[in-house]
Amino acid sequence: MKRKTTRVVQIGKIAIGGNHRVAIQSMLNKPADDIQGNVKQALELEQAGCEIIRLAVPDRNAIPTVTALKNTLSIPVVADIHFDYRLALEAAAAGVDKIRINPGNIGSDDRVHAVVKACQQRKIPIRIGVNAGSLEKEILTKYGSATPQALVESAMYHVSLLEKFDFDDIVISIKSSRVDTMVAAYRLISNQCSYPLHLGVTEAGTERMGIIKSSIGIGSLLLDGIGDTMRVSLTADPVREITAAKDILKGLGMHHSGVVVVSCPTCGRTKIDLIHLAEKVEQALVGCEKNIRVAVMGCAVNGPGEARDADIGVAGGDGCGLIFKKGKIIKKVPEDKIIEELLKSVEAL
Numbered sequence: 001m002k003r004k005t006t007r008v009v010q011i012g013k014i015a016i017g018g019n020h021r022v023a024i025q026s027m028l029n030k031p032a033d034d035i036q037g038n039v040k041q042a043l044e045l046e047q048a049g050c051e052i053i054r055l056a057v058p059d060r061n062a063i064p065t066v067t068a069l070k071n072t073l074s075i076p077v078v079a080d081i082h083f084d085y086r087l088a089l090e091a092a093a094a095g096v097d098k099i100r101i102n103p104g105n106i107g108s109d110d111r112v113h114a115v116v117k118a119c120q121q122r123k124i125p126i127r128i129g130v131n132a133g134s135l136e137k138e139i140l141t142k143y144g145s146a147t148p149q150a151l152v153e154s155a156m157y158h159v160s161l162l163e164k165f166d167f168d169d170i171v172i173s174i175k176s177s178r179v180d181t182m183v184a185a186y187r188l189i190s191n192q193c194s195y196p197l198h199l200g201v202t203e204a205g206t207e208r209m210g211i212i213k214s215s216i217g218i219g220s221l222l223l224d225g226i227g228d229t230m231r232v233s234l235t236a237d238p239v240r241e242i243t244a245a246k247d248i249l250k251g252l253g254m255h256h257s258g259v260v261v262v263s264c265p266t267c268g269r270t271k272i273d274l275i276h277l278a279e280k281v282e283q284a285l286v287g288c289e290k291n292i293r294v295a296v297m298g299c300a301v302n303g304p305g306e307a308r309d310a311d312i313g314v315a316g317g318d319g320c321g322l323i324f325k326k327g328k329i330i331k332k333v334p335e336d337k338i339i340e341e342l343l344k345s346v347e348a349l
């Protein structure tokens with residue numbers, strides 16, 4: 001898949017844009033001044049594969065949390081700030097790797113200039129994050145509602161406030177909870193500028209619906225070659241956002257490591273408990289870094305052939321399993337040894 005080439009923006013040790021792969025991010029949801037709680041959650045997210053972590057900075061009490069995160073994590077930390085430019089200055093001084101702030105919301109040019117200077121000195125990029133729910137009144141009046149064009153106009157207005165001070169270390173997001181609006185807005189803006197884009201469906205919902213909406217929205221854009229970093233927003237434990245983001249990339253064949261499990265839907269030919277077997281295999285391979293496809297198929301008649309592009313697989317028989325490699329059967333094992341034998345075969349690859 002050909003990706004649109006965007007400018008490279010360096011966020012701490014992670015670069016996005018250009019030819020860099022799509023970075024996965026999430027946001028902490030503990031109270032901003034709860035240092036221990038945030039550090040613990042951030043470590044869980046880092047362990048799960050989060051590559052960029054964001055925290056809300058609603059007031060000065062969150063700054064010690066920024067410092068603690070910077071002292072603990074090896075992944076970059078982003079401060080999410082609304083309205084108060086002084087918080088951006090403090091977060092920059094505390095060593096954040098990126099600031100999410102909309103310059104149009106912080107008041108006079110002097111304030112914007114102060115934030116720009118602080119970011120320029122420390123090479124801190126700024127993400128402009130436009131959301132359908134918080135568009136400027138004039139833009140809403142002009143377009144009547146939060147249309148894709150309205151979102152793009154708002155984003156480009158904020159961009160112009162930074163460019164005025166020669167600042168171009170910019171990332172843009174233009175999120176909506178409506179998938180069609182979000183997709184159209186990102187497509188539009190990707191034709192109008194080359195800043196890297198942070199993809200997301202905002203207020204996507206609870207885990208199941210949120211993953212479905214994010215998969216459609218983020219997935220459609222990634223298939224278009226659009227998007228440099230992504231956040232799957234879920235009303236759930238943020239670790240679930242990382243799992244979902246990785247799975248979206250896996251589903252698109254854009255993951256850089258990790259196993260893709262393919263499994264059949266089962267039918268009248270299935271003679272083993274394939275549903276549980278597939279779940280167990282998927283769980284057993286969660287931490288495996290090998291970039292492979294593993295198939296879990298319900299029958300020996302069609303399984304190995306249908307999954308011949310899998311690196312390794314198992315097809316269920318009557319009380320047994322046939323382990324196959326690239327469609328060729330290599331071993332017959334008893335049903336209670338299927339997982340053990342399959343994992344051994346994965347290990348041997």
Ligand code: SF4
Pocket residue numbers: 264265266267268269270297298299300301302303306
């Ligand atoms: S692989 Fe076999 S069991 Fe699975 S759906 Fe196809 S025919 Fe049915």
